[in-house]
Amino acid sequence: MATPISIQVWNPSGKYRVVSTKSMPGTRWIKLLTDQDCRICTEKKTILSVEDIVALIGDKCDGVIGLTEDWGEVLFSALRRAGGTAFSNMAVGYNNVDVSAATKHGIAVGNTPGVLTETTAELAASLSLAAARRIVEADQFMRAGLYDGWLPHLFVGNLLKGQTVGVIGAGRIGSAYARMMIEGFKMNLIYYDLYQSTRLEKFVTAYGQFLKANGEQPVTWKRAATMEDVLRDADVISLHPVLDKTTYHLINKESLAIMKKEAILVNASRGPVIDEAALVEHLKVNPMFRVGLDVFEDEPYMKPGLADQKNAIVVPHIASASKWTREGMATLAALNVLGRIKGYPLWSDPNRVDPFFDENTPPPPACPSIVNGKQLGTYICMQRT
Ligand SMILES: NC(=O)c1ccc[n+]([C@@H]2O[C@H](COP(=O)([O-])OP(=O)(O)OC[C@H]3O[C@@H](n4cnc5c(N)ncnc54)[C@H](O)[C@@H]3O)[C@@H](O)[C@H]2O)c1
Numbered sequence: 001m002a003t004p005i006s007i008q009v010w011n012p013s014g015k016y017r018v019v020s021t022k023s024m025p026g027t028r029w030i031k032l033l034t035d036q037d038c039r040i041c042t043e044k045k046t047i048l049s050v051e052d053i054v055a056l057i058g059d060k061c062d063g064v065i066g067l068t069e070d071w072g073e074v075l076f077s078a079l080r081r082a083g084g085t086a087f088s089n090m091a092v093g094y095n096n097v098d099v100s101a102a103t104k105h106g107i108a109v110g111n112t113p114g115v116l117t118e119t120t121a122e123l124a125a126s127l128s129l130a131a132a133r134r135i136v137e138a139d140q141f142m143r144a145g146l147y148d149g150w151l152p153h154l155f156v157g158n159l160l161k162g163q164t165v166g167v168i169g170a171g172r173i174g175s176a177y178a179r180m181m182i183e184g185f186k187m188n189l190i191y192y193d194l195y196q197s198t199r200l201e202k203f204v205t206a207y208g209q210f211l212k213a214n215g216e217q218p219v220t221w222k223r224a225a226t227m228e229d230v231l232r233d234a235d236v237i238s239l240h241p242v243l244d245k246t247t248y249h250l251i252n253k254e255s256l257a258i259m260k261k262e263a264i265l266v267n268a269s270r271g272p273v274i275d276e277a278a279l280v281e282h283l284k285v286n287p288m289f290r291v292g293l294d295v296f297e298d299e300p301y302m303k304p305g306l307a308d309q310k311n312a313i314v315v316p317h318i319a320s321a322s323k324w325t326r327e328g329m330a331t332l333a334a335l336n337v338l339g340r341i342k343g344y345p346l347w348s349d350p351n352r353v354d355p356f357f358d359e360n361t362p363p364p365p366a367c368p369s370i371v372n373g374k375q376l377g378t379y380i381c382m383q384r385t
């Protein structure tokens with residue numbers, strides 16, 4: 001069995017033992033735990049194996065904060081044997097977690113919604129713009145000393161204003177992204193989701209009325225009956241669904257063939273939403289088709305050939321990487337674990353977590369977001385601020 005190589009400990013005399021599988025940004029999360037008699041252990045190695053985490057849990061562990069690791073029977077049974085009752089992903093996505101295995105062992109599974117919505121949407125918007133105007137290609141061109149002067153055809157890209165932006169998965173992040181592209185570039189929206197995004201529709205309608213009252217072309221929205229309608233109509237398509245069996249390889253060879261030859265596809269959800277090998281082949285034969293990718297099917301690796309495609313922009317899963325968001329994710333993950341250890345109720349609205357970020361007042365005595373709270377019989381905190 002692997003043994004941890006370099007353990008960092010805060011508040012070593014703390015009654016409760018909390019393990020963090022990665023060092024997290026900021027210090028508030030540490031203070032919130034140590035102030036509540038927790039000792040925190042983390043290993044300085046960046047990426048831990050399941051065996052490393054089992055060794056780190058040891059024979060006494062009340063809760064774990066993790067991210068991207070394969071949280072299933074092995075880790076949850078190890079945590080239960082160590083007396084643990086709490087786990088939280090430092091992420092809103094939890095496709096890496098077998099929630100039923102956690103519930104079987106009486107372990108709460110936390111996640112961090114809400115705090116990363118705008119940050120992630122801004123990265124998706126950044127990738128959309130960078131792809132539309134070929135920013136990365138042009139930057140590399142300049143750095144290579146190839147610029148000989150202004151030319152009419154040099155790095156000609158796509159205008160966004162008045163074009164159609166497509167969103168697949170119009171939840172928190174998908175809706176925030178849609179608003180950025182509509183407000184920022186007067187794009188028209190078409191979206192596909194299993195559920196109607198009423199708030200988004202009302203926003204676009206009202207914004208269109210505002211533009212019309214000011215003598216401008218109003219923006220429009222359309223809820224697509226099928227995903228294919230989005231792929232067919234949109235000039236820019238951004239993917240924001242959860243990853244589950246219904247969205248695995250949602251974008252594949254057949255769906256890529258439906259898209260416009262000069263469309264832009266952005267993915268800041270999860271890599272396996274796209275059949276990446278099929279995407280590489282599509283990029284090779286469609287030089288005007290462009291992608292902006294923050295996530296990859298086999299992270300941390302890219303499928304063969306993707307790195308060679310000039311019409312692909314690739315960044316290493318940084319969509320939630322703003323200082324405020326990453327420190328907020330660490331805070332929410334820590335408070336999920338602390339709340340479970342202390343027996344706190346569930347927070348009433350995981351989408352409205354601002355009360356947990358006020359550094360001048362103690363956080364509400366509640367777990368910000370537990371995905372299996374009802375299955376574990378945890379009651380809802382009735383406080384609303
Ligand atoms: N790249 C990053 O760093 C990063 C950051 C945050 C979130 N994410 C990913 O983005 C996802 C979405 O986050 P969110 O907070 O917006 O979640 P959310 O639950 O608010 O939205 C997800 C949306 O996907 C929709 N959906 C589910 N199945 C679908 C299907 N088959 N077809 C179309 N739509 C479907 C849901 O109805 C929901 O509206 C997360 O699950 C996570 O995987 C990635």
Ligand SMILES: O=C(O)[C@H](O)CO
Nearest residue numbers: 090091092093116320
């Ligand atoms: O799901 C999430 O929150 C992200 O992938 C982590 O940044």
